[in-house]
Amino acid sequence: MNSPDLRQQLRKQVRQQRCALSPTQQSEASQAVLAYLQSHPQLDNMQAIALYLAFDGELDLQPLIEWLWLQNKQVYVPLVDLMEMGEMHFHRYRPNSPMQSNRFGISEPVFKRNEVIDCQQLDLVLAPLVAFDSQGNRLGMGGGYYDRLLAKIDGERPLVIGLAHDCQQINEVPIQAWDKPLKQIITPSKCWSW
Ligand SMILES: Nc1ncnc2c1ncn2[C@@H]1O[C@H](COP(=O)(O)OP(=O)(O)O)[C@@H](O)[C@H]1O
Ligand SMILES: [Mg+2]
Numbered sequence: 001m002n003s004p005d006l007r008q009q010l011r012k013q014v015r016q017q018r019c020a021l022s023p024t025q026q027s028e029a030s031q032a033v034l035a036y037l038q039s040h041p042q043l044d045n046m047q048a049i050a051l052y053l054a055f056d057g058e059l060d061l062q063p064l065i066e067w068l069w070l071q072n073k074q075v076y077v078p079l080v081d082l083m084e085m086g087e088m089h090f091h092r093y094r095p096n097s098p099m100q101s102n103r104f105g106i107s108e109p110v111f112k113r114n115e116v117i118d119c120q121q122l123d124l125v126l127a128p129l130v131a132f133d134s135q136g137n138r139l140g141m142g143g144g145y146y147d148r149l150l151a152k153i154d155g156e157r158p159l160v161i162g163l164a165h166d167c168q169q170i171n172e173v174p175i176q177a178w179d180k181p182l183k184q185i186i187t188p189s190k191c192w193s194w
Helices: 005-020 023-038 062-070 145-152
Strands: 048-050 076-080 091-093 099-101 107-109 124-128 159-163 186-188 190-193
Touching: 023 062, 023 186, 062 076, 076 107, 091 107, 145 159
Parallel strands: 048 076, 048 124, 124 159, 159 186
Antiparallel strands: 076 091, 099 107, 186 190
16 A cells, blocks of 8 residues: 555544543543643643644643633644645634634634734644654644644744553554654543654
C-alpha cells in the first residue's frame, strides 16, 4: 500500500476507535488531561491559549476550557471558515461568545475581526490529532493546518502540545516530507516529550 493510502486507512481506523469510546471513558479522559495541564509547569506564565472544540470522538476540552476561563486565561479556537489558503486563524472564545455551526457542524464563535489573534501572539496551542507514534510524529485529519502552523513557528513560542486518547497511538506514523513532529503530547495516561 502506498503512503497516502496507508495514511487514509490509518485515519479511518483510529477515528473509528476514538468514536467508539463510551461517554464515561470520554469524561475520564478529559479529567485526566485536565489534571495534567493544571499541574503543567509552564501554564502559569501563559495567557493566550488556543485549543479546539471537540468533535468526532476527539478528547473533549470543555472541563479544561471552564477552568482556563476561571483562571482568567484568554482562550482561542480555530475558525474553520477562515481557513482559506490553507491557513488557520484563531478566534477568541469567551463564555458569552455568540456561536454558530460551521460547515462540519462544529460550533464556533461568530467572526469578529478584532477577536482574531496572530499566531505569534499565542503562548500555547493545544492541537488535536488523529494518530501519533512514540517519536512524536502526528497524523491529522488531512488538511495540513497544524503542519503549516508548526512550519511558521520560529523559536519557542507558541508551544504546541498534541492531545489525544491513548487509543490514538500507533506503531509508526508513515510521515511525509512536510509533516512536523510534536515536542509534547498528552494522553490520559502519559505526558510525552521529545
Ligand atoms: N508547511 C506547509 N506548506 C504548504 N502546504 C503544506 C505544509 N504542510 C502541509 N502542507 C500540505 O497539507 C496537505 C495535508 O497534509 P497532511 O500532512 O496530509 O495532513 P494532516 O497533517 O492534517 O494529517 C498536504 O497536501 C501538504 O502538501
Ligand atoms: Mg501532516
